[in-house]
Amino acid sequence: MRRVVVTGLGLVTPLGGDVETTWSNLIAGESGIGQITHFDASDQKCTIAGEVKPADHAWGFDANKRVDHKVQRQVDPFIVFGIDAAGQALEDAGLTEMDDATKLRAGCSIGSGIGGLPGIESESRVLAEKGPGRVSPHFVHGRLINLISGQVSIKYGLMGPNHAVVTACSTGAHSIGDAARMIRDDDADIMLAGGAEATICPIGIAGFAQARALNTGFNDRPTEASRPYDKDREGFVMGEGAGVVVLEEYEHAKARGAKIYAEVVGYGLSGDAYHVTAPHPDGLGAENAMRMAIRKAGMEPSDIDYVNAHGTSTMADTIELAAVRRVLGSDLGGASMSSTKSAIGHLLGGAGAVESIFCVLAIRDGIVPPTLNLHNPDDGTEGVDLVPLTAKKREVNAVLNNSFGFGGTNASLVMKRVD
Amino acid sequence: MSDIAARVKKIVVEHLGVEEDKVAPEASFIDDLGADSLDIVELVMAFEEEFGVEIPDDAAEKINTVGDANKYIEENAS
Numbered sequence: 001m002r003r004v005v006v007t008g009l010g011l012v013t014p015l016g017g018d019v020e021t022t023w024s025n026l027i028a029g030e031s032g033i034g035q036i037t038h039f040d041a042s043d044q045k046c047t048i049a050g051e052v053k054p055a056d057h058a059w060g061f062d063a064n065k066r067v068d069h070k071v072q073r074q075v076d077p078f079i080v081f082g083i084d085a086a087g088q089a090l091e092d093a094g095l096t097e098m099d100d101a102t103k104l105r106a107g108c109s110i111g112s113g114i115g116g117l118p119g120i121e122s123e124s125r126v127l128a129e130k131g132p133g134r135v136s137p138h139f140v141h142g143r144l145i146n147l148i149s150g151q152v153s154i155k156y157g158l159m160g161p162n163h164a165v166v167t168a169c170s171t172g173a174h175s176i177g178d179a180a181r182m183i184r185d186d187d188a189d190i191m192l193a194g195g196a197e198a199t200i201c202p203i204g205i206a207g208f209a210q211a212r213a214l215n216t217g218f219n220d221r222p223t224e225a226s227r228p229y230d231k232d233r234e235g236f237v238m239g240e241g242a243g244v245v246v247l248e249e250y251e252h253a254k255a256r257g258a259k260i261y262a263e264v265v266g267y268g269l270s271g272d273a274y275h276v277t278a279p280h281p282d283g284l285g286a287e288n289a290m291r292m293a294i295r296k297a298g299m300e301p302s303d304i305d306y307v308n309a310h311g312t313s314t315m316a317d318t319i320e321l322a323a324v325r326r327v328l329g330s331d332l333g334g335a336s337m338s339s340t341k342s343a344i345g346h347l348l349g350g351a352g353a354v355e356s357i358f359c360v361l362a363i364r365d366g367i368v369p370p371t372l373n374l375h376n377p378d379d380g381t382e383g384v385d386l387v388p389l390t391a392k393k394r395e396v397n398a399v400l401n402n403s404f405g406f407g408g409t410n411a412s413l414v415m416k417r418v419d
Numbered sequence: 420m421s422d423i424a425a426r427v428k429k430i431v432v433e434h435l436g437v438e439e440d441k442v443a444p445e446a447s448f449i450d451d452l453g454a455d456s457l458d459i460v461e462l463v464m465a466f467e468e469e470f471g472v473e474i475p476d477d478a479a480e481k482i483n484t485v486g487d488a489n490k491y492i493e494e495n496a497s
Contacts, residue, residue, distance in 0.1 A: 069436030070458070134468075137460040 004180040005418060006261040007253050008093025008246030009357050010085035010194075014050035014239055014344045017061030018088060023361050025059060025343075026369045027391045031223035032059070032344045033237050038118075038200050045209040048222040049200045050239030050345030052081065071151065074138040076116030081242035081350075082148030082196035083155065086110060089192060090156060093246040093258060098157070098190075106190035107160030108149035109179035110244055111171040113349025113405065116143025118201035148196055148242075160188040166349075168405030169310075171195040172243060173352030173413050177267035179247050189252045194353035196242030208238060211277060215313065226346075227373035228311035228339035229321070229381050236312040239345030243353030245360070250418075261360045262399075262415045266297030272408030279316045283323030285410045286310075290327045290400060293412035302333040303398045304414070306368050308355045310402045311339025312346050318380045320402065328400075331383050336394060338387035342372035352403035356413060359399040363417050367393050423470070423496070424489045430465045431485060434458065444486035452485075462488075470496045 009019045014032025016022035025032070032050045041047040055062035063072055066087035067080050086108070090096050098106060123139050141147055146164035153162050161182050165175045172195030179193035208214045215235035218225035226237040253260055269292065272285035279286065294301055307324055311317050317339070328335055340358050347354050362368050374388035385392075398416040428442045437452050448454040448462065463479045466472070466488060472495050474482070482488050 070434070070453075073434065073436070134464060136464075137457040 002184045002186060003250035004183045004247050004264045005250050005253050006245050006264065006360055006415070007248045007258040008089035008095065009261065009360065010088030010092065010244045011241070011354060011357055012052055012061050012081040012085050013241040013347070013354060014052055016059045017052070019092070019357065021059055026340060026358065027367060029370055029372060029390055030343065031372060032239070033222045033225060035222060036200060036205070039202055041205060044202070044205050045216045046205055046214040047219045048225055048237060049205070050237060051200055052241050075142040075147065075151070076119040077198035077240070078112050078116065078196045078242070079142070079148050079151060081198060081240070082110050082244065083151050085194060085196065085242040085244040086148070086152040086192045089244045089246045093248070095190065095246060102190070103157045104159045105188050106158045107162055107182065107188045108152050108158055109161070109163040109165065109175045109182070109191055109193045110148040110152065111165035111175045111195050111349055112145045112148065112197055113166065113168045113171045114197065114199050115145040117199045117204050119143045121201055121203045152192060158192070161191070167409045167411070168407060169346065169348050169351055170403040170405035170409045170411040171349035171352060172354065173356065173401060173403035173411035174269070176245060176247070176264065176353060176356055177269070177411060177413055180264040180267060183247055183249050189249045191247045192244055193247050194242065194244035195349040197348040197350040198240040199348065200238055200240050205238065213277065213314065214238065224373050226313045226342045228309070228313045228317050228342050228371055229377055229386050230374050231376040231378050233313045233317065236314055236341065237345040239347040241347050241354065242350050243357050245353065245357060260418050262363050263418045264413065264415050266293035266299065266414030268292030268296065268412040270410045272410065274408050277406050279319050279404060280408070281319060283319040285408055286320055286402065286404060287323040287326055289410040289412040290323065290402065293400065293414045294327070297414040299398065299414065301328045304328055304333065304335045304400045305394070305396045306359065306362050306399045307332065307335055307337035308359050308399065308401045309337050309339045310404045311371070312341055318378055321381060321384065325384070332385070336368045336385045336387050336392060338369055338371040340369050342374070352401065352411060355403070356401050356415070359401050359415055362396045362399060363415070366395055367391050368396060421489070421493070423492050426469055427466065427485060427488050427492065430469060431462065434462055434465060442485055444484065444489065446485050447483055466492060472496045
């Protein structure tokens with residue numbers, strides 16, 4: 001069977017405009033969450049978010065590095081983040097110059113949960129105030145979810161499968177899992193896979209707040225707001241950014257002497273069949289996805305060393321934890337589990353991809369990132385290493401990454417070290 | 420350079436992300452400045468906004484160069 005490995009990484013997050021800045025800040029226990037600056041949020045129930053920082057910030061993102069000025073003007077920020085993260089991943093993998101035969105076998109699977117909401121919001125105002133003749137001719141293709149994959153394929157000449165997943169907050173994980181299957185099934189040798197999101201705009205914040213999903217009680221203490229598993233948690237904090245990996249067929253990567261970060265060995269998918277926003281109270285969907293991923297990996301639950309939880313800082317955290325306990329054992333078989341959403345917020349469609357990259361880096365560096373703000377662990381968390389407050393050095397050979405989305409969609413990925 | 424030409428140049432530079440000195444009167448939007456047909460639709464909209472002028476589709480189709488735009492606006496702007 002064709003094996004699939006990770007050979008390149010790219011990140012744009014509230015903690016940095018690249019992989020190493022983000023990772024070092026994450027390990028140092030920094031928070032990327034603060035007051036919203038993208039718009040005046042003073043009339044919103046929630047005034048905080050994990051924004052990607054401007055280029056002049058020490059952790060900032062410079063869109064001009066990899067995205068043409070013209071493209072930046074025409075597309076929503078989620079596409080800009082996605083193009084940049086994809087470029088980073090290709091550079092990291094040493095694949096910016098590919099011959100035509102390689103390009104025919106290289107594709108994209110970069111999705112988003114919501115897509116170009118800020119642009120939909122602003123062009124709707126143009127339509128209402130100035131009429132249809134003033135709506136931008138770039139409105140549609142500047143907002144469409146599959147236009148990260150489209151733009152990236154055009155920029156780098158990638159003529160393999162061109163795909164984009166839309167499964168809310170599971171998008172990033174499904175994108176990687178689906179792309180890995182495309183390589184395994186011989187549709188491609190190389191796939192750029194991941195997700196992006198940028199919905200920190202008035203209608204995005206208002207919509208999630210009205211759905212009672214967002215944190216609203218920590219507006220005066222933004223860095224303390226995202227606190228997965230803590231007794232005082234009360235909703236997620238929205239983040240933005242992108243994560244993209246280069247997936248590559250193992251022999252292909254080996255033949256060109258590529259740096260190999262990890263192997264994607266297991267992918268599990270399931271549906272809750274229960275409620276549009278709430279998870280199944282027994283966590284059955286989550287459990288099924290995890291069990292499938294571990295089974296497909298041909299591994300035992302006890303092989304897992306680190307779980308990057310979905311852990312959004314909502315009531316659902318303990319439902320997920322109970323499901324993980326049923327799969328890995330009451331003490332998780334000695335595995336550590338943390339939620340990095342405590343530091344960067346919830347990147348929605350980008351989350352599963354960004355968090356998969358954190359998993360890969362945990363394998364590379366032998367360190368697991370912390371769950372910030374976990375001062376008073378909730379009932380039901382006893383006897384589990386949730387990596388409270390500070391990162392922890394430990395051997396990490398195999399990881400499990402969970403992502404769950406509205407609509408009751410679940411994805412789990414298992415990745416492991418390649419010897 | 421006329422006031423109109425300067426304002427046209429500014430819009431073209433902003434929309435197409437090209438160097439200012441490339442935006443010469445004889446420069447073709449498509450052949451010299453890298454625009455596609457949708458970029459021209461957007462440029463025409465921007466000219467209409469900036470100069471308070473209506474540019475109907477049949478007139479817009481004849482605007483191929485920066486000079487064409489300058490000329491149309493000079494003749495039609497109030």
